[in-house]
Amino acid sequence: MKAETAGRELKVAIAHEWLEHYAGSERVVGELLKIFPQAKVFAVVDFLPKSDRAFLGGRKVTTTFIQKLPFARRYFRHYLGLMPFAVEQLDLAGFDVVFSSHHAVAKGIITGPDQLHISYVHSPMRYAWDMQSSYLRQSGLETGLKGLLARWQLHRLRNWDVRTAAGVDAFIANSAYIARRIRKVYRRDATVIHPPVDVHTFFPAQNAPERSCYVIVARQVPYKRVDLVVEAFRRMPDRKLIVAGDGPEHEKIVALAADAPNITLRGKVSDSEFLTLMQQARAFVFAAEEDFGITLVEAQACGTPLIVYGRGGALDIVRGKNHTDEPTGVLFGEQSATSIIEAVNRFETIRDRITPENCRANAMRFSEEAFQNRIEGLVTRLLEEEIPEAELQA
Template sequence: MTATTSTVKVAIVHEWLEHYAGSERVVGELLAVFPQAQVFSIVDFLPKKERAFLGGRKVRTTFIQKLPFAKKHFRNYLGLMPLAVEQFDLSGFDLVFSSNHAVAKGIITGPDQYHISYVHSPMRYAWDMQAAYLRQSGLERGLKGLFVRWLLHRIRNWDVRSATGVDVFVANSRYIARRIRKVYRREADVIHPPVDTDAFNLPTAPADRGAYLVASRQVPYKRIDLVVEAFRRMPQRQLLVVGDGPENEKIRALAAGAPNIILKGKVPHAELLSMMQNARAFVFAAEEDFGITLVEAQACGTPVISFGRGGALDIVQDDTLSDTPTGLLFSEQTADAIVKTVDRFETIRDKISAEGCRENALRFSKAAFRSHITALTERVLTEGF
């Protein structure tokens, strides 16, 4: 195919448009690279105030958009989504990008079209996290649980089959590349998702760097409880906890009676930015596919102390692996491991510079993402796959 990124006819297929979050930021940056692209999505219920990244484009949706109660409960139609995504007519496009964490990669393309799938994650609840999903949803037993297990079995079979229609897999981290290899037996290029490093920058005044910071939605897998428990055991060190969510009552109970732990709740961007810029270190105990908040903290010049699994391995430069560290990684997801790593951080923190953290974060900037996507596309268009 003889074409360039500016002349090629491009379609971008997204799972669903409900809120502007991480995967939607990827779509926004793909549209910046391919301003001529058209957008397809299983459903589109994105609020007007969050649609700016679409640039006024009309989004083409599927029959699920018009099904009863779809606006609030479209996920209940998961069993129909493989069928729905296969109905998109993409025959007029040279290049199709699917933005996939569930079924988007199941689109049908022809032999003269290229299909590049940017994978945020293989479908977690259908693969290695099925047991946790069933447990948290109360579906371990009973007829409903049996039905859901059957449905996920069917989806897994379809998921593997539909992977054969992808020409090039792109993973958002080395961790996701390993999951793609495990599930689909395919290799993947790694292009990290775009982070708005311009919105998170170094402080203009000398930073306080007094308190540690954890900022996240308070849901079980984020393991904010471990961070709070660790700092209960370190009364001499202050911890700021930002965010809210279903685990909020549990977090409040754990923090009760610990004056060194301050619960801030959900805060505006400007306040979060100030806390990141002045944090002694950003503490993170979850296993994430990537970990955008880790990059945002690094962009503020702040060291990161993180659980050493998932995307954190791509982001944090541990002092055992780099002469210019930007933080530390701990190998066990426990409060004890956090305590030990914070103590170790205090002995090596002079080796970490704010400028070094910022430089590390720029590897994940919007500009870097666009450059990598452009290079990949040009390679595919000129050399094939």
């Protein structure tokens, strides 16, 4: 983006949460760097391996003092209580536009009245807000002195989180669901710009075999609810399911599928195997509540229908019963095996109306190009609104 202010190129900074591995939020940063190649990157810590650093384009990342604290490489999350103070120490003076890539503390950076601060929110801190009870339970911190200290720390984080929202000039949410969470927590409106998906890497196969197997690919952790999908297909022995992925709940999934010959467990799969599974799936089944759902878009890019839980970011992706002319999937209303079974049966009744072409066209709404165009348009509009008239005429 060749935007200028007062006759010079914009100075842009991108403040990210922490750099540990390349995933969805890092993909957003990578696309921002394509739009603003002059941008400098800041983060709480940077422990990204060399194999994952290509999106940074060789840039040196400016980090906080937490980078040098004892055992930070492995346990930097244990310094969460220090992170609000740490991000406030980042020196962002001199930048015209500052992006914060936020899911914990990044939006707490300090900017001045002549700087435009745009916060791309992947999610407000779930463990400090609506997911606090679940977080404490899973961490074994419901009771006792450690539990009390954790609750006190989360209370302080909530107060800081709300206060620092006032320093953001414009919020971007990665889905309508996150926009509602931003409204609930910060009482601020947000523009929805979906995260970029590399839809060109995923495409329908030529001369593919008949799509006979349903597929789920997911990290096997509790909130993904892979167990519900497996249980549903145990009760549908005439329908085949392929389960790919691993994680802490893998043994539980193995036990559930042990007496179900229609269920095949593949474990962790490579990128090429993942693509083949998506291209050959009768439908992609997903039972988790996600903030967005990049995997769902990747399935659609392969021309694959979706059968997914109708909460969270999935509602932005699936064209369901309200798109009678060109549906791309089916939503189910409860996280239960029974609800999944009903959705699979409903899918079979409308399967002929869900075409690979419509699925692929739907996925293109979430392309990297679409993301770049929307970000550029938003920044241009905000700069026109924010830059004083006298400066525009300078």
